[in-house]
Amino acid sequence: MNNFNRSKFVEFGLRFYILLSFGFVFAPIAASFVFSFNSDRFPSIPLGSFSTEWYQAVATDPLVWDGLRNTLFVGFIVSVVSTILGFGAAYTDFRYRFFGKSVYMALALLPPTIPVVIMGLAMLAYLSRINLSGQSISVIISHIVICSPFAMAITRLRLSQMDPDLEAAAWNLGASEWAAMRYVIVPFALPAIFGALFITMAVSFDEFAISWFVSGLNETLPVKVLGFLQGQVSPRINAIGTFVFVTSMTLVIIAQILLTRQMRDTNIVAKD
Template identity: 35%
Template sequence: MILRMLPWAYLLAAFVFIYLPVGTLVLFSFQEGSLPVPPFNGPSLRWYGDILGDDDLTGALLNSLLVAFGAASVSVVLGFLAAYGLARHVLPGSAVMRGLLIAPLTVSYLIVGLGLLIVITRAGLGLSLVTAAIGHVVINLPIAFAIIYASMGAQQQNAERAARDLGASEAQVIRLVTVPMLMPAIAAAFFLSVTLSWDEFIIAFLLTRFDVTLPVEIWSMLRSGLSPRLNAIGSLVFLVSVSVVLILELLVFRRRR
């Protein structure tokens, strides 16, 4: 009996270890007092109303959404084109090309951010949300490429050949056959890129100046100490991330099953 309970006890301990910090953060975001410490005094929506009425925070939130969706869109388009070219055409050095496309996954975000900062500064470009989005494309493109490339199997290739035999042009094959068949992988790459870009801090911190993303704004607030406002912001960020995962599960993985 005890041996049967051990796996469940281990699973419960793992979930508590993972979600206890998040649960504590969410709980004390409803704290009525000005300090996010026990004893709990609430519940209250005071701090949610406070952050939603803060122009700097709402502006940073919109900036994060803009950068996340923009960078994810560009990453998925470029990743799809690279995956299609390397999977459907025999190119010299294709293995090297695949390795170079995936290589940024092994590099620290700090190194990527510093390298981009040097290049952008030397090029005379100003730091902005655009440069932050470029940095997020650099880190999301390898992930999008890997997900889409791994889904390009013989089934899609046979359907593409059949479409060509029936007179479809290359553009029609991609638009009417390849993209619909790869839509679950494309959607998975897009939502994962959105999630990674949404809460990324190091590159956004290095490549922005006046218009900042939400993680950078949160970091600037942390310098003045902890407060229930930070808990409320963290809860909203967690809610958005969980919503993206749920959408991915409902629209992509369930459809595939």
């Protein structure tokens, strides 16, 4: 590299801009955290005193617990089913070529790009037509539609790191297709499968718009938050929000650690 076009000032400026960007992205998360421990009813500076009263108010609210129970119940089923569906689709794309594959892939990947209000309306109208609206199952069904593409993408990336000959080698050594799946493909894809479980749970955990349309009385926690927002300004939302942030950040961080580690492992194997 020559030193033409280099200036300390620009180098510093660009790095500072990265910091600024992260500041913007994480500011609301940080603010929610700080003000959830603030005693003042209306958030402003200077801060009031340290207080956990908003957490106590939230913890003693049975509605919040109902919402949380629903969210966890929905999230658990959604993550398991989406991961299974997504894995199947990723494996199909990895191994087979067939007529209409591009349509299949579009169905497997497009749903998250449809605006959630439209999905919400379509699901509400359709599910109430077949008597499945207003229940937890309605939320589960809709969330699987938008979550399985994430599971599919994550698993597909992992499978693309695998040598396709490995599976063929297993067949040649006498393994049936099922045995090759059980002993070669699944173990190889395992980190991605767990990553997909966590990511899809995070997506379901944070989704509020479709849930708001279809859930009826079985509201999930984010829908409760939406209800709160329409009602009043209350620091309790900061307490719930901090809880929501911590939960989904934990899920996403675990998933990412799983996925980056798998990449490093593969690279080491490849170098040997």
